Amino acid sequence: MSxxxxxxxxxxxxxxxxxxxAFWSRARSTTDFYVAGKGVNPLANGMATAADWMSAxxxxxxxxxxxxxxxxxxxxLMGWTGGYVxxxxxxxxxxxxxxxxxxxxxxGTRYYSRTARxxxxxxxxxxxxxxxxxxxxxxxxxxxRFLEVDINQGVIIGMIIVFFYAVxxxxxxxxxxxVAQYCVLIFAYLVPAIFISILxxxxxxxxxxxxxxxxxxxxxxxxxxxxxTLELGFPAYTENIKSNIDIFCxxxxxxxxxxxxxxxxxxxFTVPKVSDAxxxxxxxxxxxxxxxxxAPAVGAFARVNFIDSVQxxxxxxxxxxxxNWENIGLISWNDKNNDGIIxxxxxxxxxxxxxxxxxxxxxxxxxxxxxxxxxxxQNEVYIDRDIMVLANPxxxxxxxxxxxxxxxxxxxxxxxxxxxLLLVISAAISxxxxxxxxxxxxxxxxxxxxxxxxAALAIFIAGLFGIYPPGFVAQVVAFAFGLAAATIFPALxxxxxxxxxxxxGAISGMLVGLIxxxxxxxxxxxxNPSLNQEENWLFGISPEGIGFLGxxxxxxxxxxxxRFYLPPPTEVKQMVETIRQP
Amino acid sequence: MEKLALKAYWKANIKILISLLLVWFLASFGFGILWSDxxxxxxxxxxxxxxxxAQQGSIYIFVLLIFIYVHLMNKLDQKYKKQISQELNRx
Numbered sequence: 001m002s003x004x005x006x007x008x009x010x011x012x013x014x015x016x017x018x019x020x021x022a023f024w025s026r027a028r029s030t031t032d033f034y035v036a037g038k039g040v041n042p043l044a045n046g047m048a049t050a051a052d053w054m055s056a057x058x059x060x061x062x063x064x065x066x067x068x069x070x071x072x073x074x075x076x077l078m079g080w081t082g083g084y085v086x087x088x089x090x091x092x093x094x095x096x097x098x099x100x101x102x103x104x105x106x107x108g109t110r111y112y113s114r115t116a117r118x119x120x121x122x123x124x125x126x127x128x129x130x131x132x133x134x135x136x137x138x139x140x141x142x143x144x145r146f147l148e149v150d151i152n153q154g155v156i157i158g159m160i161i162v163f164f165y166a167v168x169x170x171x172x173x174x175x176x177x178x179v180a181q182y183c184v185l186i187f188a189y190l191v192p193a194i195f196i197s198i199l200x201x202x203x204x205x206x207x208x209x210x211x212x213x214x215x216x217x218x219x220x221x222x223x224x225x226x227x228x229t230l231e232l233g234f235p236a237y238t239e240n241i242k243s244n245i246d247i248f249c250x251x252x253x254x255x256x257x258x259x260x261x262x263x264x265x266x267x268x269f270t271v272p273k274v275s276d277a278x279x280x281x282x283x284x285x286x287x288x289x290x291x292x293x294x295a296p297a298v299g300a301f302a303r304v305n306f307i308d309s310v311q312x313x314x315x316x317x318x319x320x321x322x323x324n325w326e327n328i329g330l331i332s333w334n335d336k337n338n339d340g341i342i343x344x345x346x347x348x349x350x351x352x353x354x355x356x357x358x359x360x361x362x363x364x365x366x367x368x369x370x371x372x373x374x375x376x377x378q379n380e381v382y383i384d385r386d387i388m389v390l391a392n393p394x395x396x397x398x399x400x401x402x403x404x405x406x407x408x409x410x411x412x413x414x415x416x417x418x419x420x421l422l423l424v425i426s427a428a429i430s431x432x433x434x435x436x437x438x439x440x441x442x443x444x445x446x447x448x449x450x451x452x453x454x455a456a457l458a459i460f461i462a463g464l465f466g467i468y469p470p471g472f473v474a475q476v477v478a479f480a481f482g483l484a485a486a487t488i489f490p491a492l493x494x495x496x497x498x499x500x501x502x503x504x505g506a507i508s509g510m511l512v513g514l515i516x517x518x519x520x521x522x523x524x525x526x527x528n529p530s531l532n533q534e535e536n537w538l539f540g541i542s543p544e545g546i547g548f549l550g551x552x553x554x555x556x557x558x559x560x561x562x563r564f565y566l567p568p569p570t571e572v573k574q575m576v577e578t579i580r581q582p
Numbered sequence: 583m584e585k586l587a588l589k590a591y592w593k594a595n596i597k598i599l600i601s602l603l604l605v606w607f608l609a610s611f612g613f614g615i616l617w618s619d620x621x622x623x624x625x626x627x628x629x630x631x632x633x634x635x636a637q638q639g640s641i642y643i644f645v646l647l648i649f650i651y652v653h654l655m656n657k658l659d660q661k662y663k664k665q666i667s668q669e670l671n672r673x
Contacts, residue, residue: 066637071618071633071636071637073637074614074633074636074637077636077637077640077641078610078614078615078636078640078641081640081641081644082606082610082640082644084644084648085602085603085606085644085647085648086606088648088651088652089599089602089603089648089651090599093655207638210628211626211627211628211629211634212627212628213628220627220628221628222628222629222630222633223628238622238630238633240618240619244615244616247615248611248615248616251610251611251614251615252611255610275652275655275656275659278648278651278652278655279652281648282645282648282649282651282652285644285645285648286645289641289642289644289645292641293638293641293642296637296638577588580588580591580592580595581588581591582591582655582658582659582662582663
C-alpha cells in the first residue's frame with residue numbers, strides 16, 4: 001500500500017473508533033455532560049487529561065520550536081509540566097472537594113458574587129477560544145499535507161467528528177474518546193522517535209539517545225550539534241540566548257497559566273474522591289512526561305537531520321519531503337546567489353517574513369515568491385517550525401506506515417484538545433451564564449439541551465477560525481497562558497488558602513491582572529510590534545512572560561483591597577473549612 | 583475537638599506543601615534556569631548538567647513530587663480520620 005492509502009486507513013480507523021466510543025458513552029444527565037457522572041477511574045482520567053492537555057501545539061509544534069530554539073526551548077518543557085505540580089498540590093483536591101461543575105462555579109460561590117462569576121466566565125471564554133483556534137489550524141495542516149484534501153474540507157471533517165462525540169457524549173463521551181486518543185497519539189509520537197534514535201545513536205531510548213554518541217563516531221550528538229550550529233552562525237544549541245529573568249518569567253507564566261486553565265482543572269471534577277484527584281494529577285503528568293521528555297530528543301535529532309540532508313544539496317537533488325512541504329507553502333527556497341545549491345545558515349531568507357508565493361517557477365524548478373530578498377546574510381531557506389515533527393519521519397527515511405501513524409497522532413492531539421475546550425465553553429454558557437445567572441428557573445433537562453446547543457455553536461465558531469484563520473493565532477497564545485496565570489490562578493489559590501479575601505479583593509485583583517497583562521501583550525504584539533524588543537520591555541520581561549508579573553499584581557491587589565472591606569460572611573468561611581477537610 | 587484535629591491536619595498539610603514546592607522550585611527555576619550555566623560546567627555523558635535539568639531532569643522530579651505528595655497526603659488523611667473516630671468513641 002502507498003503511504004497515502006495507509007494514511008487514509010489509519011486516520012479512518014481511528015475516527016471510527018472515536019465515534020464508536022461516543023455512541024457507547026452517551027450523556028444522559030447534566031452531571032454526565034459536565035463531569036462524566038463523577039465516576040471516572042483516576043488512571044483513565046489521567047490519560048484523558050494528558051490527551052486533553054497535549055494539543056496540536058505539543059504534538060506538532062513543540063519539538064520543532066525546541067529544534068530551532070535550543071536550550072531556550074526549555075521554557076515550554078518546564079512550563080507545561082511544572083504547572084501540574086501546582087495543580088496537584090494547590091488546586092485539584094480542594095476544587096474536587098468543593099464538588100460542583102465549573103471553575104466559575106467555585107469563584108462565584110467562594111466570592112459570593114455574580115460579578116466575580118462573570119469575570120471568571122469572561123476570562124475562561126477568551127482563554128479557551130484562543131486555544132481552539134490553534135487546534136483547528138493543526139487539523140488543517142495535517143489534512144492538507146497527508147490526505148491531500150483541501151484545508152477547508154479537512155476542518156469541516158474535523159468539526160463533524162468533534163460535533164459527534166462532544167455534543168452527544170459531553171464530558172463522558174469526551175473522556176473515553178480521549179483515552180483512546182492518548183493511546184493513538186503517544187504511540188504515534190514514540191515510534192518515529194525510537195526509530196530515529198536507533199538510526200542516529202544506536203540507543204533505542206530517545207531520552208538517553210540524544211545524550212549519546214553518534215553512531216560509528218566518538219562525538220556526542222549534542223556536541224556535534226553545538227559545533228554545527230556555531231559554524232552556521234547560530235548560537236550554540238545548548239546555550240541560552242534569552243536573558244535569565246525573561247526565561248524565569250516565561251516559565252513561571254506558563255506554569256501558573258497551566259494550573260489556571262479551566263479545561264484542565266475541570267478534568268479533576270470527574271473522579272469519584274478527593275484522593276483520586278491527587279492520584280489522577282500524578283498519572284496525568286506521567287503520561288504527559290512520556291511525550292515531553294521525548295520532545296527535546298526529537299528536536300535535537302530533527303535539527304541534525306535537517307541540516308545534514310539540506311545543507312549544500314543541489315535543489316534538483318533535494319529530498320522529496322523538501323518539495324512536498326514547499327508545495328504546501330511551509331518551506332521556501334530563495335536562491336540568492338543563483339547557483340542552484342541550497343545554503344542554510346543563520347539569518348532570514350526574506351526581509352518580510354512569510355513567503356508570498358507567485359505562480360512562477362525559478363531556474364531549478366523552485367517556487368518563486370514576491371518577497372524581498374534579505375541580502376544581509378546568505379541563508380536561502382525559509383522553514384516553518386511547525387513542520388518538524390510531521391516531516392521528521394520523512395527526513396529520516398522511515399517507512400510509510402510510520403508517516404501514516406504520525407498523521408493519525410497529530411489529528412488525535414488536535415481533536416482531543418478541541419473537544420475538551422469546547423466542552424468548557426459550552427458549560428460556561430449553559431451553566432454559568434444561563435442556569436446560574438440569567439435564567440435560573442430552567443430544568444435540568446433544558447439545561448442539558450442548552451449545553452448541547454452551546455457546544456454545537458462553539459464548534460461552529462471554532463470551525464470558522466479554522467477556515468478563516470485569524471493571522472494572529474501564534475501571537476495570542478501568550479494571551480491564553482498569561483491571562484490564566486494573572487486572573488484565574490490567584491483567585492482560586494486565595495479562595496482556598498485564605499479565609500480573609502473577600503469579593504472586593506478578588507474582583508479587583510482579577511481585573512488588575514487582566515487589564516495589566518492584556519494591555520502589555522496588546523501593546524507589544526498588536527499596537528507597536530516594532531517596539532517588541534528587550535530594551536523596551538518592563539524589567540526585561542517579554543510579553544510571553546508578563547503574565548507572571550500580572551499574577552503578582554493580582555495577589556497584591558487582592559490582599560490589600562480585602563483589608564478595606566468587610567470580611568467574607570460566615571457561610572463562606574465554613575465552606576473554605578469544608579473543602580480543606582479530607 | 584474536631585476543630586483542633588482539622589487545624590493540626592491543615593498545618594501538617596501546609597508543611598508538606600512548602601517542602602515539596604521548595605524542591606519544585608529548585609529543580610526547575612534553580613537548576614534549570616538560575617544556576618543552569620554553572621551546572622553546565624559539569625558534563626555527564628553527552629549532557630551538560632544544567633541543560634539536562636532544563637530539558638529532562640526537572641520533568642522527572644515533577645512526576646516524583648506528585649507521587650510523594652499523594653503518598654504523604656494519604657497517610658495524613660488516615661491519621662486525621664483515626665483522630666476523629668477516636669474523638670467520637672470517647673464521646
